[in-house]
Every structure is written in structure tokens, then in C-alpha cells.
Amino acid sequence: MHNGRPLTLIGAIFALAGLVLLGVTIAMAASTASFLASAQRTEGTVTGLTARTTTSRDSDGYLRRSTTWYPTVEFTAGGRRYSFQSSTGSNPPAYTEGEGVPVAYDPDDPADARISTFWSAFLGPVITGGLGLLFAPIGTVLLVLGRRSAKKR
Incomplete structure (x- = not known):
């Protein structure tokens, strides 16, 4: 070889x-x-933070837990209230409950929305x-x- x-x-x-x-x-x-x-763009409000905890094993065999926080955001479009959970989480949390965030949503389907940062x-x-x-x-x-x-x- x-x-x-x-x-x-x-x-x-x-x-x-x-x-x-x-x-x-x-x-x-x-x-x-x-x-x-x-x-379309609007302003939303963080209404909650959902914690997702994952467990993994370190190289030395110890269990390690990690928590990631995902914001739930509420916004109004066309007179209706919508809510979604962001697919992007962080630790520490990037947002606090009650905080305003920019939101982008599909005008044909406002349930399809994302934090617009x-x-x-x-x-x-x-x-x-x-x-x-x-x-x-x-x-x-x-x-x-x-x-x-x-x-x-």
C-alpha cells in the first residue's frame, strides 16, 4: 500500500x-x-420559554446535562392571534418573557412564522x-x- x-x-x-x-x-x-x-413583518411578544434538556456522556464517563431554551412568540396578523415556538434555542435564553421581537410571517399562512433577527x-x-x-x-x-x-x- x-x-x-x-x-x-x-x-x-x-x-x-x-x-x-x-x-x-x-x-x-x-x-x-x-x-x-x-x-410580512410585525412585532411579536415572547410569551414563554420552553426548556429542552439533553443528556450525554463525557469522555470520562460522567453524565452531562444541557438545557436549551426555546422562545414561544405570540403576534397578531389580520386581526387574529398566532403563536409559534422558535426553532432556534440558546443557553442562556436569548429572550425574556414579555420581550418584544420582530416577526416575519407568510401572508398566505400566518402560522408559518419566525423570529426575524x-x-x-x-x-x-x-x-x-x-x-x-x-x-x-x-x-x-x-x-x-x-x-x-x-x-x-
């Missing part, structure tokens, strides 16, 4: 993962931007894009180095 093969394989996996993540990022950002471009709307694409921008070049460099190493042998 050539010395460059494992490096080439690892590089290819990292580069491919990076490209897939960048593709996912583009799709998520385009979907969010399309929603926001056609959405940059981080609430684009956190997913920022994370996947950052990982893609990290993995793709690292994978490409490893791929090239592995190929060069294999050719030298």
Missing part, C-alpha cells in the same frame, strides 16, 4: 463533506432568504457554512498532499 493512500482517502472524505456542507448551506440560506423576501434566521447556514469552509480546503490540501506522496513512491 502506498504511503499517500490514507492521506488521499481522508482528504477526499473531508473535501466531499465540505462540499456537501456548502451545498446544504446554500440551500438553507436560499430558502430562508426567499421566505424573508415574501414575508439575523441569528434566528441564519444560524443554521452560518454553522454549516463555517464547517464547510473549514472542511473543504483542509480536505483539498490533504488530498493533494496524498496524491503527491503516492506519485513519489
Whole structure:
């Protein structure tokens, strides 16, 4: 087996993962931007915070619990009251009960609504894009180095 093969394989996996993540990022950002471009805007109020606790095991075997807080927001559109829970949570909570937040909603279906801040709307694409921008070049460099190493042998 050539010395460059494992490096080439690892590089290819990292580069491919990076490209897939960048593709996912583009799709998520385009979907969010399309929603926001056609959405109506209003002001909503945080009416509650829902805690979701996850449990995982540390490398040393200890159980670790983590709580993430998801805001529930209420707003009025067309004379009707709507409520939704944000898909973006945080720890510590990003909002407090009674706090006003900008809301974007689909005018044809006001139940389809989101908190209209940059981080609430684009956190997913920022994370996947950052990982893609990290993995793709690292994978490409490893791929090239592995190929060069294999050719030298």
C-alpha cells in the first residue's frame, strides 16, 4: 500500500463533506432568504420559554446535562392571534418573557412564522457554512498532499 493512500482517502472524505456542507448551506440560506423576501413583518411578544434538556456522556464517563431554551412568540396578523415556538434555542435564553421581537410571517399562512433577527434566521447556514469552509480546503490540501506522496513512491 502506498504511503499517500490514507492521506488521499481522508482528504477526499473531508473535501466531499465540505462540499456537501456548502451545498446544504446554500440551500438553507436560499430558502430562508426567499421566505424573508415574501414575508410580512410585525412585532411579536415572547410569551414563554420552553426548556429542552439533553443528556450525554463525557469522555470520562460522567453524565452531562444541557438545557436549551426555546422562545414561544405570540403576534397578531389580520386581526387574529398566532403563536409559534422558535426553532432556534440558546443557553442562556436569548429572550425574556414579555420581550418584544420582530416577526416575519407568510401572508398566505400566518402560522408559518419566525423570529426575524439575523441569528434566528441564519444560524443554521452560518454553522454549516463555517464547517464547510473549514472542511473543504483542509480536505483539498490533504488530498493533494496524498496524491503527491503516492506519485513519489
